[in-house]
Amino acid sequence: MPWRAEFVMRDRTVHPPAFTPNYKTSVLRSPERPLLSLQNSLSEVTGPVFGHTELGPLDNDLLLNYAREGGSPIGERIIVHGQVLDGNGRPVPNVLVEFWQANAGGRYRHKNDNYVAPIDPNFGGCGRTTTDEAGHYSFRTVKPGPYPWRNHVNSWRPAHIHFSVFGSGFVQRLITQMYFEGDPLIPICPIVQTIPDPKAIERLIAPLDLNASVPLDTLAYRFDIVLRGSRSTLFENKLHGN
Amino acid sequence: MVQSLNYFAETPSQTAGPYVHIGLIPHQAGFDIFEQNFTNELAAAGTRGERIRIEGTVFDGAGVPIRDALVEIWQANAAGKYNHPADRQEKATDETFRGWGRAGADFNTGIWFFETIKPGAVVGRSGRGTMAPHVNLWIVARGINIGLNTRMYFADEAEANAKDPVLNLIEDESRRSTLIAQRRSATARRSIPSISICVVSARRCSWTFDPKGRCRISAAPCFALLFTIHSRPR
Numbered sequence: 034m035p036w037r038a039e040f041v042m043r044d045r046t047v048h049p050p051a052f053t054p055n056y057k058t059s060v061l062r063s064p065e066r067p068l069l070s071l072q073n074s075l076s077e078v079t080g081p082v083f084g085h086t087e088l089g090p091l092d093n094d095l096l097l098n099y100a101r102e103g104g105s106p107i108g109e110r111i112i113v114h115g116q117v118l119d120g121n122g123r124p125v126p127n128v129l130v131e132f133w134q135a136n137a138g139g140r141y142r143h144k145n146d147n148y149v150a151p152i153d154p155n156f157g158g159c160g161r162t163t164t165d166e167a168g169h170y171s172f173r174t175v176k177p178g179p180y181p182w183r184n185h186v187n188s189w190r191p192a193h194i195h196f197s198v199f200g201s202g203f204v205q206r207l208i209t210q211m212y213f214e215g216d217p218l219i220p221i222c223p224i225v226q227t228i229p230d231p232k233a234i235e236r237l238i239a240p241l242d243l244n245a246s247v248p249l250d251t252l253a254y255r256f257d258i259v260l261r262g263s264r265s266t267l268f269e270n271k272l273h274g275n
Numbered sequence: 276m277v278q279s280l281n282y283f284a285e286t287p288s289q290t291a292g293p294y295v296h297i298g299l300i301p302h303q304a305g306f307d308i309f310e311q312n313f314t315n316e317l318a319a320a321g322t323r324g325e326r327i328r329i330e331g332t333v334f335d336g337a338g339v340p341i342r343d344a345l346v347e348i349w350q351a352n353a354a355g356k357y358n359h360p361a362d363r364q365e366k367a368t369d370e371t372f373r374g375w376g377r378a379g380a381d382f383n384t385g386i387w388f389f390e391t392i393k394p395g396a397v398v399g400r401s402g403r404g405t406m407a408p409h410v411n412l413w414i415v416a417r418g419i420n421i422g423l424n425t426r427m428y429f430a431d432e433a434e435a436n437a438k439d440p441v442l443n444l445i446e447d448e449s450r451r452s453t454l455i456a457q458r459r460s461a462t463a464r465r466s467i468p469s470i471s472i473c474v475v476s477a478r479r480c481s482w483t484f485d486p487k488g489r490c491r492i493s494a495a496p497c498f499a500l501l502f503t504i505h506s507r508p509r
Contacts, residue, residue, distance in 0.1 A: 051419070051421065056420070074440075089310045195292060208422060237289070
């Protein structure tokens with residue numbers, strides 16, 4: 034058999050639809066024709082594999098990976114950690130997780146960002162890691178600030194961290210954003226509100242995780258990520274998978 | 276009441292946003308931070324297969340190039356085998372070739388490109404039939420709420436394309452060509468053969484090739500891609 038198991042159908046109701054006029058940029062960037070639905074072949078169940086050795090020792094430490102000698106970024110020091118799971122609740126080990134964010138003032142180190150808040154000379158704003166055998170990941174950073182953007186005349190993004198995640202198959206590929214418990218901008222953000230299901234939005238909001246914090250040093254937030262699950266599949270009368 | 280099924284719902288997608296480059300290709304955002312970077316060059320010195328350059332533009336519904344798009348590709352090696360443990364086809368592996376890369380659209384022109392090799396044909400679903408050589412694409416950008424997956428096929432594989440199970444899923448035969456690269460003559464700047472393809476996935480949308488071989492999109496809103504593939508001498 035060429036492969037072991039295939040992924041379950043993606044439940045589109047938990048995701049934002051493509052066309053969400055309140056988030057204006059989506060209007061001209063959304064397919065209008067129905068998407069073609071493919072069953073899984075090898076092209077879908079396989080995906081790139083990344084090794085730990087491809088990453089540097091500071092890649093998951095945004096407090097240090099761009100800081101000058103002896104310097105440190107301004108802002109609330111935080112740990113973000115969690116587990117990457119599939120739809121069956123199984124850990125997804127050894128996959129690449131990448132993250133990027135604004136600095137504590139809400140400014141991105143990006144040539145296209147011209148917000149008035151200053152660049153932090155000690156903060157790059159990106160990092161990456163791979164999950165361990167139990168699907169866990171963690172990194173240190175500063176809590177990003179909210180920032181204004183041109184959607185409506187007074188639209189603001191809640192504080193957020195962007196996540197890019199690989200699974201074992203290319204069709205598990207996911208980009209999302211993590212928000213912070215208690216942020217009053219979450220319910221009025223046009224990008225958050227592209228997600229129609231309030232329960233689904235809750236799964237993007239990381240709670241404070243005091244138990245994982247470092248006393249007198251760093252607070253912690255927990256953010257678990259769930260990718261599409263695979264299933265046991267009857268191929269040619271043989272049960273494969275699991 | 277019935278018993279509950281304890282499946283976990285997938286984490287919702289959110290747009291990659293305008294600053295996706297910071298996280299995935301920081302050099303394009305304007306700084307260098309990692310020692311090793313993931314790039315648009317898939318083929319290494321010893322990689323087997325025909326060298327090709329895939330060059331393209333993602334167009335928005337008004338026909339304007341999306342200049343902040345990020346594209347990833349995933350493909351088999353020249354023998355038609357993916358570098359992944361789930362691929363158990365009895366074919367040659369190529370350890371120099373991961374088969375994956377990412378590229379950002381140029382901030383001025385919207386053009387992105389990959390340096391890679393032409394993939395071989397891969398066995399079809401459930402081990403039946405053969406899929407024509409193809410490259411899998413995944414596109415994210417500001418305004419795209421969930422990443423878009425598509426495939427790119429090659430015009431010089433007409434016989435294989437005619438039997439491809441995915442192309443044949445497209446009910447309207449005239450639209451199958453929107454996933455197939457059309458070979459065109461060498462450009463003035465490059466004395467190498469090249470191919471271009473256009474993928475349009477919107478209604479009320481039509482496309483034509485202009486005299487330079489570039490794809491022009493008319494009628495909005497729609498979502499479209501233009502690929503140009505340059506074969507490169509080894």
